[in-house]
């Protein structure tokens with residue numbers, strides 16, 4: 001399988017080029033990224049789920065694993081084959097790498113009558129992600145608009161994000177909960193990566209079609225065994241992606257959705273979902289784009305002060321706490337806030353949808369509430385109310 | 392130790408009612424911080440630590456335990472009268488504790504099983520939280536409480552600020568630490584979605600469903616969770632038992648256990664037969 005690739009120094013690869021990589025090449029790529037100084041992370045199997053973890057080599061990837069997902073249910077099983085990326089996103093998202101669940105913003109020590117502040121940004125080894133899914137890149141793009149490109153960039157987010165090297169892998173096996181094709185966020189991807197892989201396995205063998213998306217991506221690939229990209233691989237990729245799209249049965253009708261939600265803020269359907277909703281916040285915390293956080297100062301007995309930022313959620317009573325009490329005391333108002341923000345008001349705020357269709361909120365809701373079903377139900381109810389009004 | 396009347400440090404008192412002492416011991420567990428704390432406050436009454444007991448009034452009283460005897464019902468009034476801030480700690484003090492199971496049965500029968508001479512006992516029929524007797528300034532939940540939260544409450548009271556002790560679900564702690572959800576993965580019966588955070592999702596992180604030690608979260612939808620766990624195969628009896636442990640008398644848990652068919656408070660005092668509470 002290994003080839004007659006010229007030694008790395010003689011290869012000149014650049015952005016836009018397409019190459020073929022054998023599985024050993026993927027292992028080599030992880031090694032090269034480590035040699036380039038990156039902290040390499042990617043999907044791993046831990047505690048019965050596919051979650052982000054550290055990669056020492058391709059053997060740490062979920063090779064031979066499959067997932068099964070449905071509203072409120074998740075399982076992985078061992079299929080005993082060579083496929084490393086035959087699964088859809090699990091409970092963890094890359095958000096946690098760039099926007100951790102808890103982060104100290106500053107610490108101040110008391111010295112007599114004054115305070116000495118320390119608000120340094122921890123310098124970490126740059127991150128390389130090998131095996132992000134297209135929807136996860138789309139989600140980072142959404143987060144960038146919130147935490148990097150706005151009026152008040154988050155310096156910790158920016159530092160971690162700007163140095164990150166991303167190898168995305170297109171999806172050949174969407175879960176039943178995925179609906180990225182409705183959101184234009186997958187299962188294929190055309191840009192925004194350093195390298196994009198498509199895992200192929202047919203009569204021509206188990207291999208990867210690699211598209212190079214950046215100069216540093218080209219430098220990394222140049223250092224591993226690779227071959228010229230072939231038209232058969234390009235064709236196989238197109239067929240595979242078509243099958244992924246066709247296989248994606250869950251859908252969200254986005255036409256007119258933003259307006260639909262805004263005009264249905266008093267729809268009785270919100271009470272129906274509130275009956276089921278636990279206000280547990282799982283949906284918002286697994287969502288790769290939800291960015292809400294709580295900032296609080298704590299003191300210790302010496303008078304030192306620490307400002308912490310922790311993940312928060314609009315399902316928290318504290319989230320809307322103003323003087324006198326929470327604005328969104330009912331759980332119907334909290335579910336309404338979540339769905340309206342994701343699918344409607346996010347557009348006003350950030351000129352994009354807040355949802356990329358990854359399906360995490362559906363799978364990881366303990367009672368299986370499905371944002372696509374709820375949107376459909378609001379649509380049905382809206383039509384029924386309109387009929388009622390026109391009579 | 393002779394009390395120094397010129398000592399300007401605020402005073403701290405720790406009181407015990409019907410309880411196991413586990414929550415008070417959380418204070419001694421704060422090894423690293425205890426010395427600093429002891430420098431910032433004058434520990435005026437804490438029998439787990441010292442025989443010295445200084446007279447009140449006290450700036451902060453920590454109260455552990457529930458009210459189960461007529462004597463304690465009087466004593467808590469005295470504690471309240473001598474305390475500027477009264478903070479209850481633990482499931483006993485905030486919800487009546489596991490001994491609150493007596494509220495669903497004839498406590499006399501339990502006494503007969505445990506004591507050779509129950510006639511010497513002078514107890515109430517119920518175990519009730521401190522807040523049922525006196526005004527409480529802050530309730531710290533847990534069985535036992537989390538020592539980090541205890542330190543947070545003490546330092547907040549000392550600094551005159553609001554303690555950072557969220558009322559949201561345990562699920563948020565699971566997600567923050569990256570624990571894979573047991574309900575979704577294994578259909579485990581877990582009370583996390585309706586239970587107040589604070590433990591750091593200790594049980595789920597070890598593969599056990601949440602037992603609800605910290606009591607109901609601030610927006611607990613126990614009916615919906617019960618429906619889902621029943622769909623996953625849990626029987627009504629199992630679910631009722633899950634709601635009937637340390638926080639059996641917390642209103643949301645009590646209501647749900649009764650809805651699942653467990654005995655109502657008071658109703659079955661004469662028999663210890665029916666329901667999960669017996």
Ligand code: SF4
Pocket residue numbers: 283286287288289342354355356357358359360361362371
């Ligand atoms: S709203 Fe749900 S489906 Fe959409 S991005 Fe968030 S978790 Fe994924």
Ligand code: SF4
Pocket residue numbers: 284289290291292312313314315337338339341342
């Ligand atoms: S949906 Fe809720 S948690 Fe998510 S970003 Fe919007 S307000 Fe925040």
Ligand code: SF4
Pocket residue numbers: 087088089133134135136170171173174175178179180181185186187357358359
């Ligand atoms: S939502 Fe789309 S991109 Fe994301 S895992 Fe599923 S198929 Fe892949």
Ligand code: SF4
Pocket residue numbers: 276277278279280281282283284315364365366367368369
């Ligand atoms: S929609 Fe589901 S995950 Fe989200 S708060 Fe409600 S019950 Fe929890």
Ligand code: SF4
Pocket residue numbers: 282366561562563565566570571572573574575581582583584592595600601
């Ligand atoms: S394991 Fe329990 S506490 Fe953790 S997320 Fe799942 S339901 Fe919530």
